[in-house]
Amino acid sequence: MSLPVLDLVPVWTLVLGLGVFLYVLLDGFDLGVGILYGFAPDRDSRNLVMNSIAPIWDGNETWLVLGGLALMAAFPLAFAIIIPAVYFPIAIMLLALIFRGVAFEFRYRDAEHRTFWDRAFNYGSVLGAFAQGVVLGAFIQGFQTEGRHFAGGSFDCFTPFSLLTGVALVFGYSLLGAGWLILKTEGALQDWARALGRRALIGVLIGIALVSLWTPWAKPEIAERWFAWPHIVILAPVPIVTALIAYWEWRSLNNRSEAAPFIGAILLFVMSYLGLAISLFPLIVPYKFTLWDAASSPSTQAFLLVGTVFLLPVILMYSGWSYWVFRGKVRGDLGYH
Amino acid sequence: MDPVVLSRIQFAWVIAWHFLLPAFTIGLAAFIAVLEGLNLITGREIYLRISTFWIKIFAVSFGMGVVSGIVMPFQIGTNWSRYSDATANVVGPLLAYEGLTAFFLEAAFLGVLLFGRKLVPPWAHFIAALMVALGTLFSTFWIIATNSWMQTPAGYEIVDGRFLPKDWLQIIFSPSFPYRLAHVVDAVYITTGFVVVGVAASYLRHGRFVAEARTMLSMTLWLLTVLVPLQFLLGDAHGLNTLEHQPAKLAAIEAIWNTHSDVELNLFAIPDEKAETDRYVVAIPDLGSLILTHDLHGTVHGLKDFPADQRPSPIVVPFFGFRIMVGIAVIMLAMVVTSLWLRWRGELFHANWFLWCCTLASPLGFIAVTAGWATTEVGRQPWTVYGLLRTRDSVSPSLTGLDVGISLLGYCLVYLVMFSAGFALMVRLVRLGPIEAAAEPDAIEGGRPAGPVQALPAAETGRRS
Numbered sequence: 001m002s003l004p005v006l007d008l009v010p011v012w013t014l015v016l017g018l019g020v021f022l023y024v025l026l027d028g029f030d031l032g033v034g035i036l037y038g039f040a041p042d043r044d045s046r047n048l049v050m051n052s053i054a055p056i057w058d059g060n061e062t063w064l065v066l067g068g069l070a071l072m073a074a075f076p077l078a079f080a081i082i083i084p085a086v087y088f089p090i091a092i093m094l095l096a097l098i099f100r101g102v103a104f105e106f107r108y109r110d111a112e113h114r115t116f117w118d119r120a121f122n123y124g125s126v127l128g129a130f131a132q133g134v135v136l137g138a139f140i141q142g143f144q145t146e147g148r149h150f151a152g153g154s155f156d157c158f159t160p161f162s163l164l165t166g167v168a169l170v171f172g173y174s175l176l177g178a179g180w181l182i183l184k185t186e187g188a189l190q191d192w193a194r195a196l197g198r199r200a201l202i203g204v205l206i207g208i209a210l211v212s213l214w215t216p217w218a219k220p221e222i223a224e225r226w227f228a229w230p231h232i233v234i235l236a237p238v239p240i241v242t243a244l245i246a247y248w249e250w251r252s253l254n255n256r257s258e259a260a261p262f263i264g265a266i267l268l269f270v271m272s273y274l275g276l277a278i279s280l281f282p283l284i285v286p287y288k289f290t291l292w293d294a295a296s297s298p299s300t301q302a303f304l305l306v307g308t309v310f311l312l313p314v315i316l317m318y319s320g321w322s323y324w325v326f327r328g329k330v331r332g333d334l335g336y337h
Numbered sequence: 338m339d340p341v342v343l344s345r346i347q348f349a350w351v352i353a354w355h356f357l358l359p360a361f362t363i364g365l366a367a368f369i370a371v372l373e374g375l376n377l378i379t380g381r382e383i384y385l386r387i388s389t390f391w392i393k394i395f396a397v398s399f400g401m402g403v404v405s406g407i408v409m410p411f412q413i414g415t416n417w418s419r420y421s422d423a424t425a426n427v428v429g430p431l432l433a434y435e436g437l438t439a440f441f442l443e444a445a446f447l448g449v450l451l452f453g454r455k456l457v458p459p460w461a462h463f464i465a466a467l468m469v470a471l472g473t474l475f476s477t478f479w480i481i482a483t484n485s486w487m488q489t490p491a492g493y494e495i496v497d498g499r500f501l502p503k504d505w506l507q508i509i510f511s512p513s514f515p516y517r518l519a520h521v522v523d524a525v526y527i528t529t530g531f532v533v534v535g536v537a538a539s540y541l542r543h544g545r546f547v548a549e550a551r552t553m554l555s556m557t558l559w560l561l562t563v564l565v566p567l568q569f570l571l572g573d574a575h576g577l578n579t580l581e582h583q584p585a586k587l588a589a590i591e592a593i594w595n596t597h598s599d600v601e602l603n604l605f606a607i608p609d610e611k612a613e614t615d616r617y618v619v620a621i622p623d624l625g626s627l628i629l630t631h632d633l634h635g636t637v638h639g640l641k642d643f644p645a646d647q648r649p650s651p652i653v654v655p656f657f658g659f660r661i662m663v664g665i666a667v668i669m670l671a672m673v674v675t676s677l678w679l680r681w682r683g684e685l686f687h688a689n690w691f692l693w694c695c696t697l698a699s700p701l702g703f704i705a706v707t708a709g710w711a712t713t714e715v716g717r718q719p720w721t722v723y724g725l726l727r728t729r730d731s732v733s734p735s736l737t738g739l740d741v742g743i744s745l746l747g748y749c750l751v752y753l754v755m756f757s758a759g760f761a762l763m764v765r766l767v768r769l770g771p772i773e774a775a776a777e778p779d780a781i782e783g784g785r786p787a788g789p790v791q792a793l794p795a796a797e798t799g800r801r802s
Contacts, residue, residue, distance in 0.1 A: 055452065058403060059444040066436045068410050072421060073429030080422035083414025084733035090415050091744045094408045095751045101404035102755055105397050109762050148422055150733070154740040296426045299502045304430040307437060315441040322445050325456075 008301040009292050012074040013282075015308060019070050021273055023063035025176070025266060030057045032177020034100055034125025035170060036196050037118075045189050046118065052184040052330045054104055059319055061097065073304050077148060077294035078284040085143045085150040086135045086157045093131035100124030126170060133169030137162030140215060140276070142286040161214060168207025172269065174200035178253075179262030184330050197253045197261055205246055208272060212239070215279065221287065222279045235278060242271040341729045343741035344416040347748060349714075351408050353707055354752050358402030360706045363477060363522070364529025365395050366470035368557075369450075373463040387549050388466075389454075390771035391533075394763050396451050399443075401759045405752070416741065420721050420731035427493055427500045427508055428483050435479035443472035474522070481521055485514035487722050488713070489582045500722070512582050516575040517713075523568045524709065527669065528702025530564065533557045535699025536767050538692040549771045551686055554695075558676045558685070565673045568666060573628075579716075580629055583723060584638045586716035589649040590659045591625060595639040600625035605660075608652045613641060649718045658712035665705040672698060 030053040040046045053060075072079040083090060103121035107114055138157035143150055178197030182190055216223035226235055249264030282290045295301065372388035375381070410432060413421055449457060449465040457465070492507025493500045502508060534557050540550035580587045592608040592615050593600060602624035606615035626635040640648050649655055672694060679685045717723055721731040 055448050058400070058447065059441065061403070061407065062436070062440045062444050065407055065410060065440060066433070068414070069429065069433040069436050072410065072414065072425050073433040076422060076425030076429060079414055079425060080418040083411065083421075084416070084418040084735050087415050087733075087736065087740060087744070090411050091747060094411055095747055097407060098404045098751055098755055102401055102759065105400050106758055106762060109397070109765070110758065113758075149418065150735045152735060154735060154737070296429060297501050299505075300426045300430055303502065303505050304433055307434055311437040311441075315437070318445040319441065322448050325448070325453075 006298070006302070008298065008305055009295050011305060012070075012295070012301055013291055015305075015312070016067070016070050016074060017277070019063060019067045021269075023060075023067050024273070025269060026060035026063060027057075028129075028173045028269070029053075029176040029180040029262075029265075030060050031100075031125045031129045032173035032175065032200075033180055034121055034177070035129060035174045036177050036181065036193070037125065038122035039192075039196060041192070045192070048185060048189060048330050049181065050104065050107070050121070052181060055326045056323060057101070057104065059322060061101070064097075074296055074301055075284050075291065075294040076296050077289055080148065081143055081145055081150045081285050081289075082139065084154075085152060086138050087154040089131040089134040089138070089157060093128050093135075096124040096127035096131060098124075100128060125173075129170045129173045130166040133166035133172075134158065134162045136169060137165030139286060140165070140211075140280075141218075142288065145285070145288050161218070164207070164210060164214075168204065168211065171200050171203030171207055172272075175204050175249075175265045176262070176269070179265040182261050183259055186329055194253050194261070198250070201246070201249055201253060204268065208242070208268075212275070219279075219287075225279060238271065238275055238278065242268065242275075245271060338738040338742065340736040340738050340741045341732045343738060343745055344732050344736065345728065347416060347741060347745045348412055349711075350745070350752070351405065351412060351748055353710070354756060355402070355405040355409060356706065356710060357703050357756075358398050358405065359473065359476070360525045360528045360703060361532065362395060362399050362402055363470075363473040364526045365391060365398070366466070366473045367526065368529060368533065369395060370463070370466040370470040373459075373466045377459055377463050383548060383552055386771045387553060390549070390766075392450060394766050397759060397762055397766070399447065401755065405755075408748075415744075416733055416736065417721070417731050418733040418735075420726065423499050423726055423731070424487075424722060427502050428486060431479050431483045431486070431509065435476050439472045439476035439479070442475070443469055446472070477522060477525075478518065481518045482509045482511070482514055485517050486511045488517070488717055489513040489578075490722050490725060495725070500725075513575075513578050516571070516578045520568070520571045520575045523564055523571055524702070524706050527561060527564050527568060528706055530557050530561045531669070531695075531702045532699050534561070535696045538695035539767075540770065541686055542689060542692045542696070546770050554686065555680075558673070558680075561669070562673050562677060565666070565669050569670070572663075572666070576629065577631070580637070583716070585640065585643045585648055586655065586713070587629065588638055588640045588643075589652045589655045589716055590712060591629070591637070592652065592656045593625070593637055593639045594641050596636065596642050597639070598626065598634050598636040599623050600629065600635070600637045602628060603656075606656070608656055610648075610650065610652055646719065649716050651715070654715040655712045658708040658715070661708040662705045662712060665701050665708075668698070668701065669705075 033049060033053050037046060037049050040049050068079075068083075071082075099120040101124075103117045103124065107117035107121065110117060134157060137159070141159060141161055144152035144156065175197060178193045178200055181193035182197065185193060216226055225231060245264055245267045249261065249268065252260035252264055280286055282292070284291045284294045369388050369391055372384045372391070376384035376388065446465040446468040449462065450469055453465065454462055486508055489512040490500070491511040492502065492504040494503050495501070533553055537550040537553035537557070540546045541554065576587070579590075588594075591600070592603055592606050594613050594615070599622070601620040601622045603615065603618060603620045605617065605619040607617050608615050623633050626637065627633050629635065629637055640652075675691060675694075676685060679688050679691055685691075719728050720726060721728050
């Protein structure tokens with residue numbers, strides 16, 4: 001099997017970018033629901049909150065595996081440098097996701113230890129989100145490398161900045177989770193989700209502001225990209241649009257909109273993601289290696305792309321279908337008797 | 338401590354626990370699909386009751402399999418980054434194809450299988466069961482392809498110390514792949530079979546759910562009557578393949594130090610790596626040659642033919658791992674033969690001693706599968722890619738012993754909590770049995786979530802009152 005040699009790096013950049021973003025969005029809102037779960041007033045509302053994501057979380061988390069494996073297959077150098085560099089955040093994330101994942105089944109089948117599994121679900125979600133935020137912060141700060149390897153220590157990734165991004169992502173996922181819950185619930189529970197959503201939004205905006213100031217201050221190459229003429233004019237819409245979305249999000253959390261808070265939260269993530277891409281493109285191991293440096297062989301990329309082109313649309317289709325099956329508000333009048 | 342040794346222990350720990358779940362769910366998914374199919378064809382409700390019962394246990398074990406499975410690709414990155422850098426061009430797509438073909442297929446149809454019995458027509462529910470079973474087999478295919486390539490690499494070229502693909506068909510269908518795939522699939526089906534038989538036998542001993550238990554016991558023992566003897570043939574073929582492609586591994590499995598013909602078969606020994614000899618040997622003359630080479634006078638390479646730094650270590654793992662696996666296979670064969678005899682005398686459902694044996698045998702498959710993997714993985718040492726990339730050159734260079742020690746402790750604690758809780762839960766579901774399971778109300782009505790999790794404990798609440 002020999003395949004024509006084409007530059008597939010842009011295609012794989014798009015596929016990986018889409019995969020990671022879908023993961024952040026999808027598992028983001030269900031991790032967020034898990035974070036808010038800790039604040040739920042009573043068991044009935046906890047049941048509803050968990051039910052709103054029970055049928056779909058498994059599929060959502062699958063994007064994490066796909067993201068990791070796509071990175072390994074398409075940009076192996078980045079995988080080999082970044083993953084060991086964030087050794088502990090990854091380990092913490094995996095262990096947190098284990099606790100959180102089994103809590104769905106265990107909580108309902110193991111009534112004697114329900115409180116334990118409630119906490120496992122809640123703390124697991126918080127810790128998982130925080131660890132992913134630390135990974136993000138470490139990624140933005142860059143890694144110490146030697147040849148094709150990470151040359152720093154396993155604790156280097158914990159810096160004030162990465163802890164900040166960790167906390168910011170907890171707020172970000174909470175905002176997504178609140179948006180999802182507003183969409184899926186009604187009445188008092190929805191009001192509760194709106195109130196939490198407002199607090200999460202304040203945290204998110206402080207987070208975005210701090211990261212946006214800190215990054216160009218600490219990284220001259222990023223400052224150059226945003227502030228050098230004529231970039232400053234071309235890129236000015238990015239912060240302006242973000243501010244407008246933030247305002248719209250605040251308003252929709254305060255009025256009766258059902259879907260707007262979730263859409264607004266997604267748009268804030270889109271803008272942050274875009275901002276990050278503008279800051280770092282075409283680097284995949286920040287300040288060291290570009291996407292092209294880190295790419296796997298054309299044969300590897302082509303072999304995987306052939307299947308991906310067919311399978312990804314099919315996956316998107318039946319994932320969408322499963323969301324369709326479980327559409328509408330979660331109802332509280334069924335279940336426990 | 339040495340980060341390489343600790344990383345090996347950590348990988349062994351997370352993958353050994355993880356594999357127990359696929360070892361159960363691959364077979365169980367197929368069993369459920371068969372039951373759903375039988376119900377569809379015959380219209381007999383008993384198959385439905387049995388299927389509904391096992392689906393609940395499947396849900397718990399599959400969930401645990403998913404979360405412990407997510408750990409695996411990240412292990413390769415966190416602890417084995419040099420392996421990743423060297424091999425990702427070849428193994429990356431194989432692993433990614435597992436995600437694309439298997440994981441999403443399972444995730445989507447699992448929802449219908451667990452919650453959709455009344456929502457979709459019976460044939461569609463059967464299709465969902467079939468798709469989940471198919472997904473688990475796709476997953477097996479790609480994982481075994483990856484592992485087999487590491488055992489018997491093919492279809493690659495090495496450029497600047499990294500493996501690049503030359504021929505994808507040779508990479509996927511590497512020399513040991515067909516043997517390993519058949520051996521593993523048969524092994525996991527047998528493992529599930531003995532669990533089903535054990536559960537059915539304990540129901541029969543207690544006189545509970547007799548009709549369901551008889552159906553389960555009878556059909557599963559028929560299946561095992563085919564699968565267990567077949568495994569001896571497949572294992573033998575796999576052994577010949579190992580003799581050809583991984584002679585050092587084979588020598589370690591048999592603890593043979595000197596190359597010679599008319600090789601004896603070591604039933605028991607304590608291999609001594611320092612003195613390069615075996616102690617306390619119990620052996621049968623010539624049988625080793627016959628089994629390994631299919632010739633009474635066949636020659637087998639001894640470990641001394643290989644430099645000390647190219648021998649599997651510690652050698653006791655492949656040596657005893659193999660003996661545990663084969664010992665269990667012999668017990669299983671004896672049980673299958675006994676079941677035929679009892680069946681012929683019409684006593685299969687009444688021989689209490691045999692039903693006891695069945696219950697005791699239910700964990701045997703898991704032990705055999707774990708021992709088998711330990712044999713083949715430690716037998717591959719000191720290489721990650723056999724003969725080409727050393728394990729100690731595969732580990733992430735940034736890791737210290739302390740780093741891996743801390744993470745290993747975390748994995749140990751979390752896995753012990755999760756697996757003991759999950760095991761206790763499955764035991765409880767088995768105690769509840771198939772009747773209660775069938776009485777459970779359906780989770781979904783009219784395309785709306787009636788709370789898929791809320792509906793689950795209804796049977797439990799009903800029972801408690």
